Amino acid sequence: xGFRPEPFRCEVRQGRASAVVEIAGELDLATVEExxxxxxxLANTKRAVTLDLRELRFIDSTGLRLxxxxxxxxxxxxxxxxxxxxxxxxxxxxxITGMENHLVFVDAxxxxxxxx
Amino acid sequence: MTVESWTFPAALEAPGVARRLARSFAAKHGxxxxxxxxxxxxxxxxxANVVVHAYRESKQPGDVEIEARRPDGYLCVxxxxxxxGMSPRxxxxxxxxxxTVIAQSATSLEVRRPPLGGTELAMRFDLTQAAATG
Numbered sequence: 001x002g003f004r005p006e007p008f009r010c011e012v013r014q015g016r017a018s019a020v021v022e023i024a025g026e027l028d029l030a031t032v033e034e035x036x037x038x039x040x041x042l043a044n045t046k047r048a049v050t051l052d053l054r055e056l057r058f059i060d061s062t063g064l065r066l067x068x069x070x071x072x073x074x075x076x077x078x079x080x081x082x083x084x085x086x087x088x089x090x091x092x093x094x095x096i097t098g099m100e101n102h103l104v105f106v107d108a109x110x111x112x113x114x115x116x
Numbered sequence: 117m118t119v120e121s122w123t124f125p126a127a128l129e130a131p132g133v134a135r136r137l138a139r140s141f142a143a144k145h146g147x148x149x150x151x152x153x154x155x156x157x158x159x160x161x162x163x164a165n166v167v168v169h170a171y172r173e174s175k176q177p178g179d180v181e182i183e184a185r186r187p188d189g190y191l192c193v194x195x196x197x198x199x200x201g202m203s204p205r206x207x208x209x210x211x212x213x214x215x216t217v218i219a220q221s222a223t224s225l226e227v228r229r230p231p232l233g234g235t236e237l238a239m240r241f242d243l244t245q246a247a248a249t250g
Contacts (some may be wrong), residue, residue, distance in 0.1 A: 029164050030128045060131065060160040061213050089153045097213060097219045 009055075010034045018048035020109040024055035027063035035063070039070045047079050050109045053086030064093055071103055082106045118145065121183040126167045126197065134163040134182050138193050141184040142241075147191060151241055154221040155193065163197035163213035164238045170199025170235065190223070191241045198234040 009024035074081035206250040
């Protein structure tokens, strides 16, 4: 098709009780599986998981759905889940869908404290 | 009036390809940053909808067709498939909210059933309003 996709990156940084998943590039149908696997592998092993969107350049409702599923899993299983705010174009979908007030947003990964 | 169109397989990478094509067309025709972002989001949602819904009962994915037009003051993007048409799907990726996102981001949205089958999403973006609101 002659168009090179934006480079996508998904990196996991793990501490003893917490983990940060950093994603960069564009989160859509083509890339969501990688993030899904990374987040679900941490869900039952860490007390706090943070998804860092600061380097993300695009997200659509495919990515939004994944984030909402992990948030629901966190509430059900008792681990903390937060999202580090992305750029304005990324945050827009959370505003459009009214999810800004449903999810826990932080400015930096260290803002999410593990549960007491 | 300038018209460009592209056709490619409705595969997982199709939303990314489509939004880059549409964004490039829109940038060439004077859309500002906010409108470019809205177009990218709407096209991605529309094409993802085709990938997930349109050909799910077909053995091979069909094509998605994108057409971009630039009438005075507006930029229009049409996303078409030749699949089975839109219908509810409980396990839909994207919460099934793609159309809601488009409706809130585009100036107008029409969902059409072409006579030859499939679905067409017609999305219009007001370039003059974007310039006025900055």
